[in-house]
Amino acid sequence: MTASALLQVLASGLLMGLIYGLIAVGLSLIFGLMDVVNFAHGEFMMLAMYATFGCFVFFHIDPVLALPLVAAAMFVLGAGVYGGVVRHAMRVKVNAGMVQIFATFGLATFIQGASQFLFSPDYRNIGDHGLLGGKTLELAGVYLPWPQVFGAVVSLVAFGGLYLLMKRTDFGRALEATREDKGAVALVGIDSNRVFALGWGLGAALVGVAGAVLSTFYYIHPQVGAAFATIAYITVALGGFGSVFGAFAAGIVVGLVEAVTAVVLPPAMKSMGIYALYLAIIFLRPQGLFGKL
Amino acid sequence: MQTSPSAPAATPSAANDAVRSFGVHRRGQLLIALLLFVLIALLPLVVQNAYLRNVLVLTLLYAALAQAWNILGGYCGQISLGHALYFGVGAYAVSKLYVAFGVLPWFGMLVGGGLAALLALVLGYGCFRLKGHYFSIATIVIAEMGLLLAHNWEWLGAASGIQWPFGPDSWATLQFARDKTPYVYFALGLLAVTWFACWLIEDSRWGYWWRAVKDNPDAAESLGVTVLPSKMAAAAISAFFTAVGGGFYAAFVSYVDPDSVMQFRFSLLIVLPVVLGGIGTLWGPILGAAILIPLTEFSRSYLGGSGSGLDLMIYGGLVMAVALLKPEGLIRLLPSRFSRKKEAAR
Numbered sequence: 226m227t228a229s230a231l232l233q234v235l236a237s238g239l240l241m242g243l244i245y246g247l248i249a250v251g252l253s254l255i256f257g258l259m260d261v262v263n264f265a266h267g268e269f270m271m272l273a274m275y276a277t278f279g280c281f282v283f284f285h286i287d288p289v290l291a292l293p294l295v296a297a298a299m300f301v302l303g304a305g306v307y308g309g310v311v312r313h314a315m316r317v318k319v320n321a322g323m324v325q326i327f328a329t330f331g332l333a334t335f336i337q338g339a340s341q342f343l344f345s346p347d348y349r350n351i352g353d354h355g356l357l358g359g360k361t362l363e364l365a366g367v368y369l370p371w372p373q374v375f376g377a378v379v380s381l382v383a384f385g386g387l388y389l390l391m392k393r394t395d396f397g398r399a400l401e402a403t404r405e406d407k408g409a410v411a412l413v414g415i416d417s418n419r420v421f422a423l424g425w426g427l428g429a430a431l432v433g434v435a436g437a438v439l440s441t442f443y444y445i446h447p448q449v450g451a452a453f454a455t456i457a458y459i460t461v462a463l464g465g466f467g468s469v470f471g472a473f474a475a476g477i478v479v480g481l482v483e484a485v486t487a488v489v490l491p492p493a494m495k496s497m498g499i500y501a502l503y504l505a506i507i508f509l510r511p512q513g514l515f516g517k518l
Numbered sequence: 519m520q521t522s523p524s525a526p527a528a529t530p531s532a533a534n535d536a537v538r539s540f541g542v543h544r545r546g547q548l549l550i551a552l553l554l555f556v557l558i559a560l561l562p563l564v565v566q567n568a569y570l571r572n573v574l575v576l577t578l579l580y581a582a583l584a585q586a587w588n589i590l591g592g593y594c595g596q597i598s599l600g601h602a603l604y605f606g607v608g609a610y611a612v613s614k615l616y617v618a619f620g621v622l623p624w625f626g627m628l629v630g631g632g633l634a635a636l637l638a639l640v641l642g643y644g645c646f647r648l649k650g651h652y653f654s655i656a657t658i659v660i661a662e663m664g665l666l667l668a669h670n671w672e673w674l675g676a677a678s679g680i681q682w683p684f685g686p687d688s689w690a691t692l693q694f695a696r697d698k699t700p701y702v703y704f705a706l707g708l709l710a711v712t713w714f715a716c717w718l719i720e721d722s723r724w725g726y727w728w729r730a731v732k733d734n735p736d737a738a739e740s741l742g743v744t745v746l747p748s749k750m751a752a753a754a755i756s757a758f759f760t761a762v763g764g765g766f767y768a769a770f771v772s773y774v775d776p777d778s779v780m781q782f783r784f785s786l787l788i789v790l791p792v793v794l795g796g797i798g799t800l801w802g803p804i805l806g807a808a809i810l811i812p813l814t815e816f817s818r819s820y821l822g823g824s825g826s827g828l829d830l831m832i833y834g835g836l837v838m839a840v841a842l843l844k845p846e847g848l849i850r851l852l853p854s855r856f857s858r859k860k861e862a863a864r
Contacts, residue, residue: 262655317842324841328842330786334834336834338833339827340827455658496666511652
């Protein structure tokens, strides 16, 4: 393989990896906050993709401009799902872990069914019609499609924004404190219920941003979330549950490994590299790369 | 059986009574099971409709699979979300052995079960150090690797799978083209064996160890329970029965391909009846399957035919509702003899 071909592979992997990172960050945020794995995370992303697609087809709003709208709508949806489903699952005393898995899995199945019902199982795409569609950036012999470059930049900005939010604002500090000790925050007057709701909103908004940028270059169908969700679980576990930074870093690693595997093995086996890497690391470091035991 | 030091009122004779009533209770369970299985065996006489018999086979099969999962997940507390792997191993072992080498499915099932048990031991050795969600996600990933391998392994037919040849109806090859009733009896037999295994386990040393590992692994370890071997034993037994179920399924549909037996969705479908019915109980998985599988099948045939997604909406909504409203499982709605954990023995 020539140097420029290798560079091309790494660059593509990096661009995809940043988006994987953004998807995983939302999942990790919720997990760190309340120990719940959201099995509907992929379906949240799928809904955001349809929302972006709908904005484009019905209202002629370009995905680039629809992005903040979609993120805001997803925030509301996430907070609503917390209030409507997760809050009740958290109250359950027996089989708490199973209840949380199946409450969110049931929700995921419901959303998939509803999407099939409303949007049909057909594959849809925005294709070359958007502002960025069909354009390619050439950089030192490496070709990068603009939608992917845009997605990567948005992911970096969103992660930077989340980082600042968590470090610099009262909400962020409340979030961090609730992650540390749910009982103690009540003593200083933080309503953990509200923090959880905002956390779910934020997690959904982040995956919503990822869905919006993905919809500019990826096919949209009711099952699209499931494939990305598996990668997101692996990414979160690889980075270490609850570590937001770990999830983002692991996303980049996953993107790079996937891109390299796709070249080395037959393309249909491209996920094998991620799986193998994940198992290798998890057996050596059961808490993940950046997780604490 | 030791009486707890905090309850001095429990005299030895009271403890003996408790043990005796526990024995009666256990024999009662066996009797109820016998009665139930005989009743189910009579069902095909009443149910003549081929579609309904098909649903009956699937219900019994899922009840057996759920019971098999319950051994590892319910009694030992290890939430595996990758049991599709063992199901697939069983289905592929039986199909490949029969189609390529003419090995009868009966032996194929034992081979598949053995392979799956061995695999569970190897994987368990690596995975059981992982806790909680880390363990569950590792099981998902390993099952996904299996799915990917099956998709790309030419020797196993890759994505198109293995099609069984047409042959005469026979118990030897487990092929029944015209009348599917024998499948009802095989599935019932499988359920009876798995149920009986669970019944034996409940009062065995392994059973007590597994519940100890589930409740508090550190305390169990300090009391001399060897945690890792306990988990591995549970995983092996659970995988064995799951793979036998997979082998039966392959014979039943005369066909196996990666997507129909090894998808992640399938791992969850095995667990759902347990959660719905009651996790870690003898009757929960059967009750859960009896409700869930007919509901899935009917909603699929009446609502989901055109891929409208209505069946998924109902299914998902129901799962959510049960998880939230009846987290300990529907079995708790029945009289306590079905659901009672073993207070009597403590």
